[in-house]
Amino acid sequence: MNSLIQLRHTLHKHPEIAGEESQTAQRILDFFKPLNPDETIEGLGGTGLAFIFKGKNPGKRLLFRCELDALPIEEKGNPSYQSTVSGKAHLCGHDGHMAIICGLGEKLAQERPESGEVVLLFQPAEETGEGAQAILNDSRFEEIRPDYAFALHNLPGFPLHQVVLRKGTFAAGSTGMRLHFTGKTSHSAHPDAGINPAQALAQLMHQLPQLPKEIPGFSLLTLIHVELGSLAFGTSAGKGSLSMTLRAYDQKDLDLLIEKAQALAKKIASEERLKLEVEFVEKFAVSHNDQELYEVVKVAAVELGLKAVEKAEPFNWSEDFGLFSQHCPSFLFGLGSGENCPQLHEPTYDFPDELIETGVKVFEEIIKK
Numbered sequence: 001m002n003s004l005i006q007l008r009h010t011l012h013k014h015p016e017i018a019g020e021e022s023q024t025a026q027r028i029l030d031f032f033k034p035l036n037p038d039e040t041i042e043g044l045g046g047t048g049l050a051f052i053f054k055g056k057n058p059g060k061r062l063l064f065r066c067e068l069d070a071l072p073i074e075e076k077g078n079p080s081y082q083s084t085v086s087g088k089a090h091l092c093g094h095d096g097h098m099a100i101i102c103g104l105g106e107k108l109a110q111e112r113p114e115s116g117e118v119v120l121l122f123q124p125a126e127e128t129g130e131g132a133q134a135i136l137n138d139s140r141f142e143e144i145r146p147d148y149a150f151a152l153h154n155l156p157g158f159p160l161h162q163v164v165l166r167k168g169t170f171a172a173g174s175t176g177m178r179l180h181f182t183g184k185t186s187h188s189a190h191p192d193a194g195i196n197p198a199q200a201l202a203q204l205m206h207q208l209p210q211l212p213k214e215i216p217g218f219s220l221l222t223l224i225h226v227e228l229g230s231l232a233f234g235t236s237a238g239k240g241s242l243s244m245t246l247r248a249y250d251q252k253d254l255d256l257l258i259e260k261a262q263a264l265a266k267k268i269a270s271e272e273r274l275k276l277e278v279e280f281v282e283k284f285a286v287s288h289n290d291q292e293l294y295e296v297v298k299v300a301a302v303e304l305g306l307k308a309v310e311k312a313e314p315f316n317w318s319e320d321f322g323l324f325s326q327h328c329p330s331f332l333f334g335l336g337s338g339e340n341c342p343q344l345h346e347p348t349y350d351f352p353d354e355l356i357e358t359g360v361k362v363f364e365e366i367i368k369k
Contacts, residue, residue, distance in 0.1 A: 004106075004360075005353045007031060008099040009081035012350075015070030015088045015095075018125035021047040024068050024098075028122050031102050035109035037120075041143065045134030049122040050144050053108040059116025063146035064104060064363055065321060066097035067126040076347035092344050093154040093337070096351030098122065100152070100359035107364050118367060119144045129282040132320040136327065148293060149330040150366060151321045152359055154351060156343050158336030161358050163301040163308040167294045170332045172218075173254045173286035174247035174318040179204070179265050182275040185229075185238035197240030198228055200272040204242055204265060211260050219248035219257045220316065249314045251286045284318035290329035297333055300365035306358070317344075335359055 007027075016024050025047045032040065032051050039052035047068060075082055075089035083089040101120050108118055121144070125131030135141055155164055181201070186194025205223060212219040222245045229237025246261060248254035262278055269276035301308040311334075324330045335355055342349040 004099045004103045004356050007102060008095045008351065008353065008356065011095040011098060012079070012090045013081045013084050015083050015085055015090050016068070017072050017088055018069040018128040018130065019046060021068040021124050025049055025122065028068075028098065028102065032105055035105050037105070037109075039143075041140055044121075044140060045124060045131060045136075045138045047124045048131070048135055048138075051105060051120045052144065053105075053112055053118045053120070055113035055115045055117060057115040059114075060147040061117040061119060061144070062367060063119040063121055063144065063149040063324075064101055065121040065123055065149060065151045065324070066101040067094040067131070068098065068122050068124045069094060069127050069131070071127060071345060073345065073347060077350055079350055089347075090351070091346065091349045092127070093349075093351040094126070096154060096353075096355060097152065097359075099356045100363065103356060103360035104363045107360065113367055119146060126320050129284045129318070129320045132323040136323060146328050149321075149324040149328055150293075150297075150363065151319075151332050152335055152362070153319065153332065154337040154355055155334035156337050156341035156349070157339060158334065159307070160336055160338045160352065160354060161306055162336035163297070163306050163362065164311055164334030164336065165294060165298055165308055166311050166314060167289055167291050169249045169286055169314040170289050171287040171315040171317055171319045171322065172247040172249050173251055173284055173322060174245055175254070175258065175283045176243065176245055176281040177258065177261060178279040178281065179242045180277040180279065181240045181269060182277075183238045183273065186236045188234050188236045191236040194236045194238060195273050196229075196236050196238070197272065197274055198237060200268045200274055201226060201228060201240050201242055203268050207264060208244060208261060211257060211264070214260060215248065215253050215257050217248060217250050217253045219246070219253050221246050221257065221261065247316065247318060249286065254286070284320050285322035285326060287319050287322035287332050288325040289331050290325070293329055293331035296366060296369045297331055297362070300362055300369060304361055304365055306362070335362075
């Protein structure tokens with residue numbers, strides 16, 4: 001495992017954010033060259049990579065996916081392998097997830113699966129929700145389209161090595177929505193001569209967060225940014241924008257929340273004589289776990305002597321692996337990274353090296369099933 005730990009530390013020192021993962025991809029490519037996979041696909045969905053290991057007999061194709069990208073956040077921890085790139089760091093554990101899939105590659109190089117194929121996918125741009133869609137949109141995805149897909153995510157706050165499972169929804173779906181309002185500027189001494197979006201923004205900031213009360217299942221609308229005019233004291237604003245994240249455990253509930261938010265924005269914009277443009281960004285599908293694969297992963301964990309627990313409720317955060325669950329039976333599970341581990345995206349977070357071996361063993365056991 002020392003080589004995998006060293007690889008993770010190297011990846012940690014040289015983070016690249018979504019859409020910029022070319023050097024990270026090259027490091028992974030260099031790691032896999034001596035492993036001699038049966039096929040390698042480069043530039044998949046941008047900077048993505050897929051390594052295919054063929055079994056001794058015909059059978060199902062299993063895909064194991066990890067993420068290439070880091071975060072645009074300054075690292076505040078001080079490991080010896082601290083990020084060398086200002087304002088960018090692996091603070092979600094994708095460096096560790098990559099090391100796990102690399103370790104699985106080493107195992108497959110030593111012994112091919114008994115049957116079928118195993119695809120090891122290194123996906124770009126998970127943090128923006130664009131990477132999985134880019135992979136699926138790539139025509140070469142047909143060459144690796146899986147019968148089953150698996151992924152894991154480390155989970156701070158859970159005991160180290162604990163396997164966290166759920167049937168059905170594992171993580172919420174979400175989308176970013178921006179409302180752009182255009183009115184008319186005027187002199188601040190004569191605001192009535194213009195059309196200022198301020199009142200519309202004020203009403204929406206109050207009313208939008210209340211919309212989840214009208215949704216049957218769990219949903220959440222979080223305001224994240226507001227902008228009005230410019231810092232010009234002689235001018236009454238003529239433009240404004242409001243940005244928010246909407247999320248839900250069920251795709252129908254998320255769609256309904258989006259519909260209600262748009263309807264409210266259109267109504268208030270009309271009343272305030274404003275032009276409205278709606279923009280959607282960072283879309284994440286609901287991560288839905290297949291029930292049969294739940295049993296496969298649970299048995300794999302138990303046979304390895306790991307404690308497997310079922311989480312009562314889905315996670316509120318989102319993961320674009322959810323898109324794969326729309327194309328084949330899929331399963332996303334968690335590996336506890338320690339009860340005292342800083343939370344994901346916190347500036348002092350660091351993936352625990354001890355989890356690499358655990359992740360490799362769980363995936364290896366799943367292949368045997």
